[in-house]
Amino acid sequence: MTPCTVTTGFFVLGRCGRPSVADCPRCRRRVCAEHADPQSGTCPECAAAQGYGSDDPHDPTWIVRYRRRHYEQAHASYQGGWTTYDDYDRGAFNPGDDWSYGSGDFGAGDDGGFVDS
Amino acid sequence: MKHRAAYFAFDRFPSAKGSAVHIAQMADELFDVFGGGLLGVLGGGDLPRYQREGTREIARFGERIPNLLDRVEAFSAWVAAHLAPHRETLEICHVRDPWGALPAVAAPGRGYRVVYEVNGLPSIEMGHTWPLASPRTLGKIRELELFCLERSDAIVVPSEVIGGNLRGLGVPAEKIHLVPNGAEVGPTPPRPPDAPDRYIVYVGALQPWQGLDVLLRAFVRLQDLPGLRLVICSSLPERRARTVRRLAERLGVAERIDWRFELPHADVAAWLAHAAVSVAPLTGCARNLDQGCAPLKVVESMAAGVPVVASDLPAVRELMTDGEHGRLVPADRPAELARAVRILLEYPEAAAALGARGRRRIEDDLTWARSRAALADLYRATACRADRPAIGGDTHVLA
Numbered sequence: 169m170t171p172c173t174v175t176t177g178f179f180v181l182g183r184c185g186r187p188s189v190a191d192c193p194r195c196r197r198r199v200c201a202e203h204a205d206p207q208s209g210t211c212p213e214c215a216a217a218q219g220y221g222s223d224d225p226h227d228p229t230w231i232v233r234y235r236r237r238h239y240e241q242a243h244a245s246y247q248g249g250w251t252t253y254d255d256y257d258r259g260a261f262n263p264g265d266d267w268s269y270g271s272g273d274f275g276a277g278d279d280g281g282f283v284d285s
Numbered sequence: 286m287k288h289r290a291a292y293f294a295f296d297r298f299p300s301a302k303g304s305a306v307h308i309a310q311m312a313d314e315l316f317d318v319f320g321g322g323l324l325g326v327l328g329g330g331d332l333p334r335y336q337r338e339g340t341r342e343i344a345r346f347g348e349r350i351p352n353l354l355d356r357v358e359a360f361s362a363w364v365a366a367h368l369a370p371h372r373e374t375l376e377i378c379h380v381r382d383p384w385g386a387l388p389a390v391a392a393p394g395r396g397y398r399v400v401y402e403v404n405g406l407p408s409i410e411m412g413h414t415w416p417l418a419s420p421r422t423l424g425k426i427r428e429l430e431l432f433c434l435e436r437s438d439a440i441v442v443p444s445e446v447i448g449g450n451l452r453g454l455g456v457p458a459e460k461i462h463l464v465p466n467g468a469e470v471g472p473t474p475p476r477p478p479d480a481p482d483r484y485i486v487y488v489g490a491l492q493p494w495q496g497l498d499v500l501l502r503a504f505v506r507l508q509d510l511p512g513l514r515l516v517i518c519s520s521l522p523e524r525r526a527r528t529v530r531r532l533a534e535r536l537g538v539a540e541r542i543d544w545r546f547e548l549p550h551a552d553v554a555a556w557l558a559h560a561a562v563s564v565a566p567l568t569g570c571a572r573n574l575d576q577g578c579a580p581l582k583v584v585e586s587m588a589a590g591v592p593v594v595a596s597d598l599p600a601v602r603e604l605m606t607d608g609e610h611g612r613l614v615p616a617d618r619p620a621e622l623a624r625a626v627r628i629l630l631e632y633p634e635a636a637a638a639l640g641a642r643g644r645r646r647i648e649d650d651l652t653w654a655r656s657r658a659a660l661a662d663l664y665r666a667t668a669c670r671a672d673r674p675a676i677g678g679d680t681h682v683l684a
């Protein structure tokens with residue numbers, strides 16, 4: 169029996185673990201009856217991704233496409249400084265090797281959050 | 286799946302940080318009120334890009350964009366893309382930073398309300414974490430913050446100090462609502478099996494404004510106390526502790542420190558509950574003084590019934606009273622911090638009484654249930670679309 173590997177939970181995450189009954193047609197992951205989409209049979213992750221039009225978020229053009237669309241929409245109402253960051257502005261935010269500058273990788277602790285409670 | 290509510294945060298979720306506890310409580314309440322919703326956060330690591338839990342969806346932004354300004358702009362675009370499918374049904378969009386707020390407030394013809402939760406201002410905080418950022422760049426970020434604050438329908442702050450700061454920036458007082466951080470008061474968890482006999486504890490992240498350097502220098506002054514150890518429960522991974530560890534070695538206290546990294550929240554509660562003293566040595570910097578903060582470590586230490594020694598800052602005074610719920614000492618003064626800890630260690634009965642009163646203070650005034658009820662009232666009062674009547678309810682406007 170191959171268990172369903174869909175991630176479950178909100179604050180504390182786990183794996184579903186129920187017996188799987190099908191392969192997700194998109195990512196080939198084994199999913200249980202509970203987590204397979206009734207119509208398409210996709211896993212919840214693929215089903216949600218399709219809902220946001222991000223069929224393949226690893227496609228490098230994906231973020232460029234959304235960024236351009238966002239700029240076009242937001243420009244209509246705000247022409248402020250946020251779009252005018254130049255190389256000098258950006259240069260201060262390149263990752264360094266010191267912890268306080270960001271470590272330049274994307275592990276669990278490198279979340280980039282601004283403020284902590 | 287169409288949602289009536291959405292919550293966006295430029296923060297990894299879930300994680301060991303205090304901000305994740307905060308996001309969990311706030312988003313959970315939002316989704317309870319609106320029967321589900323979309324949570325948009327940072328991902329990475331082994332977190333799935335999307336999750337569905339009943340009527341709730343979690344979407345995680347995981348683009349590996351090294352430059353922070355590039356990354357936050359890409360995040361804004363990603364938020365815009367994730368808001369778009371819900372434009373017709375959305376009633377409330379709760380945001381936590383200007384880059385999440387921008388696409389929410391600037392969406393043309395939006396029919397939903399925006400609640401902007403201000404735990405701090407990147408234009409102040411990034412000056413500490415990114416020392417090469419120029420005043421001109423931080424000024425641009427400030428301009429973005431003001432743009433978003435002005436267009437938000439309600440602003441939530443966890444402390445009066447932050448609310449006062451926003452009023453000073455010209456945000457109308459009637460838009461600012463105080464929803465303090467809370468904690469759960471429950472039975473005392475079992476002692477961690479590897480806990481030393483007697484220890485003081487620090488819980489939280491390791492940024493310069495947390496005052497770990499002050500704590501280590503204070504700990505040097507407590508070396509004569511036999512068997513006393515310092516336990517640091519870092520919410521950041523081990524590689525981010527290099528600077529603090531180097532300082533501990535230089536000061537000769539490294540051997541008496543026990544490090545724990547990225548512990549689950551329940552484990553942190555156990556370390557807190559069995560400590561002799563919990564320390565919050567926040568520094569007297571602009572981030573803590575001008576911007577304000579609402580240190581969850583103080584609230585959670587009080588909830589655990591452990592006596593707290595914290596820096597005497599306005600934001601901390603909102604949470605505890607010196608001599609009643611713990612001890613407040615001048616910020617950035619290792620000798621004062623060490624003296625206060627030493628006295629609590631020498632008078633354990635008095636220390637236990639402080640801890641018990643601190644716990645009662647949380648039970649009476651600062652539970653998550655209380656904060657969530659205030660937030661639910663605010664959501665009900667704020668939410669309305671042109672085609673739907675507003676839902677009534679009381680809100681807590683900051684004076």
